[in-house]
Structures are given as C-alpha cells and as structure tokens.
Amino acid sequence: MGFDAIDVIVTKRGRGALSTDQIDWVIDAYTRGAVADEQMSSLLMAILLNGMDRREIADWTQAMIRSGERMDWSALDRPTADKHSTGGVGDKITLPLAPLVAACGAYVPQLSGRGLGHTGGTLDKLESIPGWRASLSNDEMLGVIRAAGAVVCAAGSGLAPADKxxxxxxxxxxxxxxxxxxxxxxxxxxxxxxxxxxxLDVKAGSGAFMKNVDDARELARTMVELGTDAGVRTVALLTAMDRPLGLAVGNALEVAESVEVLAGGGPADVVELTVRLAREMLEAAGLPYAKDPEEALKDGSAMDAWRRMISAQGGDPDAALPEAAEFVEVAAPATGVLTRLDALSVGVAAWRLGAGRARKEDPVSFGAGVMLHAKPGDLVTEGRPLMTLHTDDAARFERALQTLEGAYDIVQGGEPDLLPLVIDRITA
Known part of the structure; x- marks a missing residue:
C-alpha cells in the first residue's frame, strides 16, 4: 500500500487519525515481522499519549481479528453467549456462571486465561480439579458444548496472534x-x-485493573461500542472490586466456593453477581424467558451442567481438591465492624502465598490462598479469626502478612463506605 512504519508513527505522534489502510498495514506488517519492535513501541506510546477515535479503535480491533482465525458456532442449534471479566480478587464468577447459563438454555463457549500478579486466572482455578484439561482442539470444544452446554478452555494460538x-x-x-x-x-x-x-464484567476499585469508576466506565463504553460495531450484541456491567468477591481467594479455594454456589449456597455477593450476569447473558442471547437462573441453582440443573462440563474435559467432579500444607490464622485485633478490607492487599497476599504467578511461565500452588471469615459490614470479635492464610511453603507467610498490614479497618459502631456491587449497566 506504499506505507512505512515511520509515516504511521508520525501521523499518530502529530495527533492525526490513522486511516483504515494504515492500521491494516501496520498490524499485518508487525505480525509478519516487517515492522520492528522498537517502531511498534513508538506507535503504541503515541497512541497512549494521543488516543484513538471510535473508528480507529474499531479498525485496529478488526485488523487484529484478521491476523488469525475466527471461530464459527453456526453448527449449534442454540444461541451462544459469552462473558468476559476484566479481573479481580476472588472473581470466580465464570465457574458457576457458564454451567448456570447452559442450564437455562444458551450455549456458552468460554475461552479463558491464566492469572498474572494479584488477579487469579480461571484456567488455574479449574486445573486444581484432578484430570481437568484446559487445552482442547476446536472439535473437542464443540463436543464438550454439545455434551454439557458449556466449555471453559484455553484460547488456541491461532486466535488474534497480533494481540498476543x-x-x-x-x-x-x-x-x-x-x-x-x-x-x-x-x-x-x-x-x-x-x-x-x-x-462484559468491568471491575472498578483497588483490586481491579481500573482503580476508579470513571476509567472503568470509559473502558466499558469503548468495549460495548467495539462489540456493537462488529455485530455482536454486547452489554457491560460495571461492578465493584474495592473488596474481594466472596470469601475465597485462591485456586482450589475458589472452586470449592463455586461448587457451593451451584449447590444453592455460597456467599451472597457471588450468588447475586452470578445470577445478574446470567440474566444479562440470556437476554443478550435472545432467551429472556427461558428458565430463570435462580430456579436453576435451586433445582440442581446448574450443578448437573457443571458436572457434565467438568467430566467432558477429563476432570473428576467428585475428586478431593488440593489443600495447602500450612495454615496461619489472622485474628481480629479489636471488636467492632469491619468497615474496610482492601481487595488489592488480599490479592497480593494470596499471590505471595503461591496462588498466583509473577511470570506467565511460573507454576501456581493450587491449595494456596486466603480464606476470609468476615466481609465489610460484618461484626468481628477481638481474637477471633479474621482470615486464614494457606500455603505449601511456610516461608511465604512473612511477606503475605506484611502485605495485610493496614489492609483493613475495624471500627466500633462504624459503617463501611463501599461501592455498590453493580455500579452501572452500559449498552450501545
């Protein structure tokens, strides 16, 4: 097309809008290795500083999609619905959500990722189930969906390689x-x-990628526009991550909590968000009058879908989950109301205990993590357990405990100042 990397960089450096042809060329050339890392780095910095308009972002997204394969679920006889969370602490929602939506009538092809830093990864959590496999071929994915109504697995290398x-x-x-x-x-x-x-579940708060609500709202709106422009029915919920979600933070601990939800129990906030997202997914899929998610949790059909999904991917839904070798309780230092529990601090503590990784190639400890015994708003008693730390390596306790210093407030007669669980709903 007669472009070169310097022309594209200079356009964006000068606060100009990149043309569709420029974007198509630079994404393709970079993916092929014809544009060097240092040139693309310069362009990315220009984009960070000068932004992009809606058309540019849509073109950039489409160019990355065209760099690889696009999956096709048209052979299925029911509508498909997917969910994506921007990540947080204790965010195990995908685990009960996928089988719940399947039990209510939609197919759920859920391609998920691994954790990095203080945010947990769905695949790491599910791999704590003995025998469960994250890597499936396209044919295997189709087979699991037909058998169970939902599949949660790793994305193949052919999907948007430019993005990787x-x-x-x-x-x-x-x-x-x-x-x-x-x-x-x-x-x-x-x-x-x-x-x-x-x-989309776009989280805001200390434990989220977007720390404040305004930035999270802008990200949510941008993603809804991208989905809509691409012909995908897209809606976003803006949700709270100023405190951990649920009581369990860590791989096997979160699986156990997810199973509790599917059995009709579990923490109220996890249940509420799971049901709300399930209803949004069913409505977006054109199935607003199918079985209600609350009913599917009560009648056992969501649990049945979970068992089918886990079994279809080689897992044993009845197997004992891994447990950490070492435990330490953190006692409440005073009696009063727990008014604050910082999500980021709890997430970093779980990471330091071995539940997360610093680099993508690092292993994780399936049993490690933090189990909370109180949530903001609860009355706690001096000397009683506030949380329990789990790890396979006792040497990890010291740094995890340091992370939790100053992470919570207990006030006599106090009240927590929290974001609402669901802050906003954003549509096109």
Whole structure:
C-alpha cells in the first residue's frame, strides 16, 4: 500500500487519525515481522499519549481479528453467549456462571486465561480439579458444548496472534494503561471467538485493573461500542472490586466456593453477581424467558451442567481438591465492624502465598490462598479469626502478612463506605 512504519508513527505522534489502510498495514506488517519492535513501541506510546477515535479503535480491533482465525458456532442449534471479566480478587464468577447459563438454555463457549500478579486466572482455578484439561482442539470444544452446554478452555494460538505479540510488547514498554489498546486487546479475542452475544464484567476499585469508576466506565463504553460495531450484541456491567468477591481467594479455594454456589449456597455477593450476569447473558442471547437462573441453582440443573462440563474435559467432579500444607490464622485485633478490607492487599497476599504467578511461565500452588471469615459490614470479635492464610511453603507467610498490614479497618459502631456491587449497566 506504499506505507512505512515511520509515516504511521508520525501521523499518530502529530495527533492525526490513522486511516483504515494504515492500521491494516501496520498490524499485518508487525505480525509478519516487517515492522520492528522498537517502531511498534513508538506507535503504541503515541497512541497512549494521543488516543484513538471510535473508528480507529474499531479498525485496529478488526485488523487484529484478521491476523488469525475466527471461530464459527453456526453448527449449534442454540444461541451462544459469552462473558468476559476484566479481573479481580476472588472473581470466580465464570465457574458457576457458564454451567448456570447452559442450564437455562444458551450455549456458552468460554475461552479463558491464566492469572498474572494479584488477579487469579480461571484456567488455574479449574486445573486444581484432578484430570481437568484446559487445552482442547476446536472439535473437542464443540463436543464438550454439545455434551454439557458449556466449555471453559484455553484460547488456541491461532486466535488474534497480533494481540498476543502486541500484549507482550505493551507489557515491557509502559503502554498497558491505554484504554483503546486495552479495549481492542480484549475485544479482538472475544469477537474472534465467534459468540453471538457478549456480556462484559468491568471491575472498578483497588483490586481491579481500573482503580476508579470513571476509567472503568470509559473502558466499558469503548468495549460495548467495539462489540456493537462488529455485530455482536454486547452489554457491560460495571461492578465493584474495592473488596474481594466472596470469601475465597485462591485456586482450589475458589472452586470449592463455586461448587457451593451451584449447590444453592455460597456467599451472597457471588450468588447475586452470578445470577445478574446470567440474566444479562440470556437476554443478550435472545432467551429472556427461558428458565430463570435462580430456579436453576435451586433445582440442581446448574450443578448437573457443571458436572457434565467438568467430566467432558477429563476432570473428576467428585475428586478431593488440593489443600495447602500450612495454615496461619489472622485474628481480629479489636471488636467492632469491619468497615474496610482492601481487595488489592488480599490479592497480593494470596499471590505471595503461591496462588498466583509473577511470570506467565511460573507454576501456581493450587491449595494456596486466603480464606476470609468476615466481609465489610460484618461484626468481628477481638481474637477471633479474621482470615486464614494457606500455603505449601511456610516461608511465604512473612511477606503475605506484611502485605495485610493496614489492609483493613475495624471500627466500633462504624459503617463501611463501599461501592455498590453493580455500579452501572452500559449498552450501545
């Protein structure tokens, strides 16, 4: 097309809008290795500083989609619905949500990822179930969906390879925080997954990628626009991550809590968000009058779908989950109301205990994590357990405990100042 990398960089450096042809060329050339990392780094920094308009972001996203394969679920006889969370602490919602939505009539092809830093990964959690497999071929994915109604697995290497290469570069060049680049990274993969509808769970608060509500809202709106422009029915919920979600933070601990939810119990906030997202997914899929998710949790059909899904991917739903070798209780230092429990601090503590990883190639400890015994708003008693730390390596306790210093407040007669669990709903 007669472009070169310098022309594209200079356009964006000068606050100009990149043309569709420029974007198509630079994404393709970078994926092929014809544009060097240092040139793309310069362009990414220009985008971080000068932004992109809606058309540019849509073109950038589509160019990344075209860099690889696009999945096709048209052979299925029911509508498909997918969900994506921007991640947080104790965010195990995908685990009960996928089988719940399947039990209510939609197919759920859920391609998920692994944890990095203080945010947990869905695949790490599910791999704590003995025998369960994350890597499936496209034919195997189709088979699991037909057998169980839902599949949760790793994305193949052929899905948006441009994004994989760009993501690694953004991570080492200080350009992760750009909302156009975050939105296009997430949505290129989600649109390439081929789902007919998508519900986004965009989190705000200390334990989320977006620390404040305004930034989270901008990201949610940008992603909804991208999905809509690509012909995917897309809606976003803005949800709270100023405190951990549920009581369990860690891989096997979160699986156990998810099973409690599917059995009709579990923490109120996890149940509430799971049901709300399930209803949004069913409505987006065109099934608003199918079985209600609350009913599917009560009558056992969601649990049945979970057992089928786990079994179809080689897992044993009846097997004992891994447990950590070492435990330490953190006692409440005073009697009163727990008014604050910082999500980031709890997430970092779980990571330091071995539940997460610092690099993508690091292993995780399935049994490690933090089990909370109280949530903000609860009355706690001096000397009684506030949380229990789990690890396979007792040497990890010291740094985890340091992380939790100052992470919570207990006030006599106090009241927590919390974000509402569901802050906002954003549509096109």
């Amino acid at each position: 290469k760009l993501y690694a570069l953004r991570d080492v060049t200080g350009t992760v925080e750009s909302i156009p680049l975050i939105a296009s990274s997430i949505m290129s993969k989600k649109i390439a997954e081929g789902t007919g509808s998508l519900v």
